[in-house]
Amino acid sequence: MSESSKRRIAIGADHAGYELKKYIAKKLREEGYECVDYGTHSKEDCDYPDVSFNVALSVSKGECDFGILICGTGIGSSIVANKVPGVRCSLCWNEYTAEMARAHNDANVLALGARVVGEELAWNIVKAWLKTPFSNEERHRRRLQKIKLIERMQQTQLEGKGELGAVEGEQFEH
Ligand code: RB5
DSSP states (O other): OOGGGOOEEEEEEOGGGHHHHHHHHHHHHHTTOEEEEOOOOSSSOOOHHHHHHHHHHHHHTTSSSEEEEEESSSHHHHHHHTTSTTOOEEEOSSHHHHHHHHHTTOOOEEEEETTTSOHHHHHHHHHHHHHOOOOOOHHHHHHHHHHHHHHHHHHTTOOOOSOOOOOOSOOSOO
């Protein structure tokens, strides 16, 4: 699937990210993206793991192409999302980190800190992140394979030796 056809975005925030989520979702819809809103739906205090988990799960299951998570710093949301197999959540704070997250890490979830970036910068980050394709360079594919290997080792309780060694060829689907 080409980047331009990835138009279904899961979005979620806690109370700290609620206002920025509304703003980003509106901008995305204006640009023709489909936004699946996983809440929260008010400024009432809530727990970021609840929302982050649901957004991450929707990307992990392929129900949405990408996810966007917003909390106060973006840190809690990204920690949660990165516990979900298949999710590579990138906490970005400028356009450069957004571009690198996609080009080098093939990130599929973006985390933003509503108390760190303002509306305009946040939207510029989202645009940069969405428009940047994965570079598909061999060294980046190899590193992503190692991340997948770590996930598998954790899931199957295989004993890790603290060193991943060489990963030959395309052992795991990208
Ligand atoms: C909520 O006060 C805040 O802790 C949360 O939004 C987030 O920043 C956590 O990482």
